[in-house]
Amino acid sequence: MSEFYTSTDHFVLVPALLLALFGCFVLLADFLVFPRPKHRRYVVILVALGEAFTGAALWRQHSFLSAHDLASVSAFHGSLVVDGMSIFFNWIFIAAVLLVALVSYRYLETEQEHRAEYYGLMMLAQCGMFFLAAGTDLVTLFVGLELMAVSFYVMVGFLRRDKRSNEAAMKYLLLGAFSSGFLVYGFSLLYGLCGSTRLDRIGEAVTERGPFDPIVFLALTTTAVGLLFKVSAAPFHMWAPDAYEGAPTTVTAFLAVGSKAASFAFLMRMFLYPLAGARPAWEPILIGVAILSMTVGNLAAITQNNLKRLLAYSSVSHAGYILLGLVAGNETGIKGMAVYILVYLFMTLGAFLVVVALRRKDLAGEDVDDLAGLIHKSPVEAVLMLIFMLSLAGIPPTAGFIGKYFIFLSLIETGHYVLAVVATLYVAVAIYYYFRIVKSMFVGEMTDTVPLMGGFGMRIALGVTGVLTLLIGVYPEPFLQFAQTSLGR
Amino acid sequence: MTMTSVPLSWYLILSAVLFTLGVAGFLFRRNIITVFMSIELMLNAVNLSFVAFSYQWRQVDGHVYTFFVMVVAAAEAAVGLAIILTVFKNRATLQIDDVDSMKN
Numbered sequence: 001m002s003e004f005y006t007s008t009d010h011f012v013l014v015p016a017l018l019l020a021l022f023g024c025f026v027l028l029a030d031f032l033v034f035p036r037p038k039h040r041r042y043v044v045i046l047v048a049l050g051e052a053f054t055g056a057a058l059w060r061q062h063s064f065l066s067a068h069d070l071a072s073v074s075a076f077h078g079s080l081v082v083d084g085m086s087i088f089f090n091w092i093f094i095a096a097v098l099l100v101a102l103v104s105y106r107y108l109e110t111e112q113e114h115r116a117e118y119y120g121l122m123m124l125a126q127c128g129m130f131f132l133a134a135g136t137d138l139v140t141l142f143v144g145l146e147l148m149a150v151s152f153y154v155m156v157g158f159l160r161r162d163k164r165s166n167e168a169a170m171k172y173l174l175l176g177a178f179s180s181g182f183l184v185y186g187f188s189l190l191y192g193l194c195g196s197t198r199l200d201r202i203g204e205a206v207t208e209r210g211p212f213d214p215i216v217f218l219a220l221t222t223t224a225v226g227l228l229f230k231v232s233a234a235p236f237h238m239w240a241p242d243a244y245e246g247a248p249t250t251v252t253a254f255l256a257v258g259s260k261a262a263s264f265a266f267l268m269r270m271f272l273y274p275l276a277g278a279r280p281a282w283e284p285i286l287i288g289v290a291i292l293s294m295t296v297g298n299l300a301a302i303t304q305n306n307l308k309r310l311l312a313y314s315s316v317s318h319a320g321y322i323l324l325g326l327v328a329g330n331e332t333g334i335k336g337m338a339v340y341i342l343v344y345l346f347m348t349l350g351a352f353l354v355v356v357a358l359r360r361k362d363l364a365g366e367d368v369d370d371l372a373g374l375i376h377k378s379p380v381e382a383v384l385m386l387i388f389m390l391s392l393a394g395i396p397p398t399a400g401f402i403g404k405y406f407i408f409l410s411l412i413e414t415g416h417y418v419l420a421v422v423a424t425l426y427v428a429v430a431i432y433y434y435f436r437i438v439k440s441m442f443v444g445e446m447t448d449t450v451p452l453m454g455g456f457g458m459r460i461a462l463g464v465t466g467v468l469t470l471l472i473g474v475y476p477e478p479f480l481q482f483a484q485t486s487l488g489r
Numbered sequence: 490m491t492m493t494s495v496p497l498s499w500y501l502i503l504s505a506v507l508f509t510l511g512v513a514g515f516l517f518r519r520n521i522i523t524v525f526m527s528i529e530l531m532l533n534a535v536n537l538s539f540v541a542f543s544y545q546w547r548q549v550d551g552h553v554y555t556f557f558v559m560v561v562a563a564a565e566a567a568v569g570l571a572i573i574l575t576v577f578k579n580r581a582t583l584q585i586d587d588v589d590s591m592k593n
Contacts, residue, residue: 138554139553139554139557142557142558142561143557143561146561146564146565150564150565150568153565153568153569153572154568157572157575160575161579163579163580163590164590164591166572166575166576166579166580167576167588167589167590167591168591169572169575170521170572170573170576170588173565173568173569173572174515174521174524174525174528174569177525177528177565177569178512178515178528178531180561180565181508181511181512181528181531181532181535182531184532184535184558185508185531185534185535185538187535187554188504188535188538188539188542188551188554189538191539191542191550191551191554192501192538192541192542192545192546195542195545195546195548195550196550197550197554241591242591245591246591309591
């Protein structure tokens with residue numbers, strides 16, 4: 001019990017260790033191995049290697065759990081855990097980092113800011129995400145969150161000479177630090193409730209005191225504000241449109257899927273375990289936030305002309321849908337959240353990849369009009385974008401439909417009929433603005449003839465996201481199984 | 490010891506007041522550096538509340554947590570000031586309202 005670093009501790013920590021090691025190694029390799037800027041793109045191979053090792057460690061954890069028929073393995077005196085949820089989310093992070101890294105080198109070369117720090121920061125951010133998915137203690141969760149957030153602040157401002165990138169980084173930093181303040185204030189009260197930073201002890205104290213005890217309620221609301229900021233749910237979404245628009249597009253993609261998934265892992269960990277006893281207090285709050293997110297996200301997206309800004313508002317509305325799974329709170333709802341986050345990874349990443357491809361030498365390629373006539377210029381990208389848009393809108397037979405289906409099913413199962421109707425109505429609004437993009441691609445007149453950004457990495461990343469967005473839609477069983485076993489507690 | 494000590498609730502009220510001042514500063518001040526300082530005030534309010542609770546429970550966990558909060562605040566300040574510096578280099582202003590080029 002008093003041992004400092006046991007083999008169990010090591011077993012649980014390995015993926016994070018590998019990520020931190022490779023993150024630092026990438027930084028060193030930059031000037032030791034690849035001194036010439038032209039060769040810097042080979043750093044992506046190092047990233048892939050690091051992810052392969054992390055994946056292997058994760059696979060080892062997974063097979064250990066299933067071989068011994070364990071639900072979870074806890075380490076470091078209960079501050080880290082390996083369970084289905086941590087493994088599920090870590091696979092998502094690996095996929096996100098690999099797909100984004102594959103398209104980053106061409107993009108950053110176009111922006112003339114291709115530096116290896118970018119990849120190092122990506123892996124360090126992923127290391128923070130690991131702790132968000134696996135942490136069961138306020139300390140690990142907070143430090144993991146900040147590791148991820150600080151890495152993202154730098155990445156968002158990576159285009160140092162670009163005014164918009166500076167501005168986005170500044171806004172993201174100020175609002176991110178502000179929300180962390182709320183979160184950690186809530187944490188201090190949660191600690192005060194029971195004198196422990198471990199989530200299980202906090203859970204006992206919260207249950208004992210009841211949801212409407214003033215301290216519990218204050219702790220709950222401040223923690224919830226911090227968490228909802230991170231998942232960019234309305235009314236705490238103001239940073240998202242600016243940060244998404246100003247950041248380099250590859251970072252926007254990583255921010256939209258990686259940071260969002262990690263924050264949802266964190267949110268689920270908090271609300272399903274220590275705050276579960278306070279459900280009567282937070283359920284109405286989450287219902288309000290979910291409805292507001294769908295309203296603000298869908299209505300604000302209608303008038304946007306900048307694709308990144310439009311997708312930012314669309315991601316706000318998706319956060320609303322995912323929160324509905326937590327409101328329902330039954331097994332279908334939790335599974336629905338996991339499936340939705342998995343589906344969201346591929347469809348949102350895919351849509352952002354097309355935006356990345358639109359960036360060419362002297363063309364920003366960020367507006368809806370830049371997609372005009374894409375079907376004549378690059379039919380493959382246009383058709384893939386159509387698939388991503390159909391999926392984001394939630395139309396069968398794409399993956400987005402499967403995600404929404406389980407959320408709606410869980411709402412009906414738990415008797416939230418009004419919420420289910422409202423959520424369905426907003427799908428109709430969403431179809432309108434997603435189809436503005438489709439209309440522009442298929443009907444609009446071509447505004448330029450410069451070919452899209454291509455490259456080996458882009459082709460692979462687009463192919464993987466496109467195929468999976470369709471595959472999850474037409475043959476969802478294995479993916480549902482994956483989500484089910486992950487969250488079978 | 491028969492000396493009467495300051496009750497826990499006083500510390501908590503002070504911490505809540507400091508936190509609220511930080512939030513108010515964040516929302517109403519227009520200079521980026523002042524806004525950033527307001528965030529530091531919020532984090533220090535949190536530290537006070539951690540230490541007070543830690544004393545109440547007669548343990549060190551809360552004390553240790555304040556070190557983590559300080560380290561994180563230092564990291565955020567390092568990155569944050571660097572970002573503010575690049576903003577200033579490109580725009581020669583530190584007023585929040587002037588740094589607002591992205592709007593639809």
